[in-house]
Amino acid sequence: MLEQLKTLSYGDEPGLRFALKLDGQGGCSELTMAQLCDWKPQDGIVWFHFERDHPATAEWVAKKGGLDPLVAEALLAEDSRPRVEPVGDGLLIILRGLCAAPPEEEENPSEDIDLVPLHAWVDERRLVTLRDSGHYITALRDIRLALENGIGPKQTGELLALVADKLVRDLEPVLDEMDEEADELDEMIFQDDAGEVRQRLKLLRRRSVQLRRYLAPQRDALNRIEHDDADWLTERDKLRFREVIDKLMRFIEYLDSIRDRTAILHDDLSTVISERIARNSNRLSALAALLLPPSLVAGLFGMNVGGVPGVHETWAFVVIVGFVAITSAATLLVLRRMHWL
Known part of the structure; x- marks a missing residue:
């Protein structure tokens, strides 16, 4: 053919x-x-x-x-x-x-x-x-x-019904592509760059909203054609319009589903980002806790004032290093028992 x-x-x-x-x-x-x-x-x-x-x-x-x-x-x-x-x-x-x-x-x-x-x-x-x-x-x-x-x-009513049918038919591959992209983003959330996922998710949601904004009134318009009393519209033509309207309603529900999925994916992405931020904050807090004893000792013994013990003793440095090592190890043990590390 x-x-x-x-x-x-x-x-x-x-x-x-x-x-x-x-x-x-x-x-x-x-x-x-x-x-x-x-x-x-x-x-x-x-x-x-x-x-x-x-x-x-x-x-x-x-x-x-x-x-x-x-x-x-x-x-x-x-x-x-x-x-x-x-x-x-x-x-x-x-x-x-x-x-x-x-x-x-x-x-x-x-x-x-x-x-x-x-x-x-x-x-x-x-x-x-x-x-x-x-x-x-x-x-x-x-x-x-x-x-x-x-x-x-062969007739005007049949021609108009066919135009409406094919206008709606051509939307199906677009919706299938959008659904596949939503599936792909669902998998990417937990393993890829959050910035790229956020950008693609925003475009997908905007596209679904834009399509629905035109398809909803298009459904109402086709419904008016189906119920028109024009003599040149046969029952067969009206039956075809009903089928087109049903298909269009399914597409609108499909778009609503994609829009809801993007909202859920956005929430999941926000949760993943929050968890990453919290995990990094815990690591920084744990690092600050580990460095606190050495910083305190270094600050005390580094003061440029009189009376600092061990200034004239050769063993003082070894004692201070040992004390810092013991306190750091003890701090590390406490952080592990608190499940910060």
């Missing part, structure tokens, strides 16, 4: 990533920008994908797309929080998808994880999607591959 997939081209026209006309049999044909401007609902079901921040996109959405002015303004806005708003017989949708490397850079993908806002307008005859330039969403690429090879969605 992979050998039969076609090579895709992106962005041949300014602002337009691709424009597809669905044939209702799982396949599609490509449209140009000129054909895009002449499209009418009776011409068939279409999927237009634009760069949101390109001037050509703004011109088409605002003037040539036949969209409601409020819808056009929302599609071009910076707002990226997931939400769904019914407008007439269509839906204004903002979701988030995993950013991937562009096709020409797939051999050296970025290690950063980024959730890209996807703005969309969907009705019975068309799906219009927009994302910022410089970002690539694997979910859309996979659906276009399927369409160009005759195994894609």
Whole structure:
């Protein structure tokens, strides 16, 4: 199957990533920008994908797309929080998808994880999607591959459900990687550098919080789509949305679990650091106790005043050294019985 997939081209026209006309049999044909401007609902079901921040996109959405002015303004806005708003017989949708490397850079993908806002307008005859330039969403690429090879969605509702499904699907490897990193940090706490563990733990916790901040409203948005009364949403489409919502809820619970694990790991790390500090403090205290008798004797006999005993006796030094040795040994014995050493 992979050998039969076609090579895709992106962005041949300014602002337009691709424009597809669905044939209702799982396949599609490509449209140009000129054909895009002449499209009418009776011409068939279409999927237009634009760069949101390109001037050509703004011109088409605002003037040539036949969209409601409020819808056009929302599609071009910076707002990226997931939400769904019914407008007439269509839906204004903002979701988030995993950013991937562009096709020409797939051999050296970025290690950063980024959730890209996807703005969309969907009705019975068309799906219009927009994302910022410089970002690539694997979910859309996979659906276009399927369409160009005759195994894609046939109707608008099916296409929208597939987009939502693949947006959520692409999050699973990220969550698995985060869980593996939590396991690795759990093992590193008791054997590696605490500074490195603390830094990685902080990044992991921040990433889990950031992902959950977008996935929770995305779940609510998909739930609104499932319960919408649009005629072009079939029961099969709604069933698929329910499955996507269930999967998304599991991912959110997964993120909560990772966040709780990072809190526990942080407590464990703090405990390990406290134990190390206490152990080092005990060692320093024991060393100070061992050095106390010699320091006291040296201080007494080192005073530059008259009356210091043994100043003129040759045996005095030997006696003092013996006394220091005996007192140090006695101090060491006491510290061992007190379990300080």
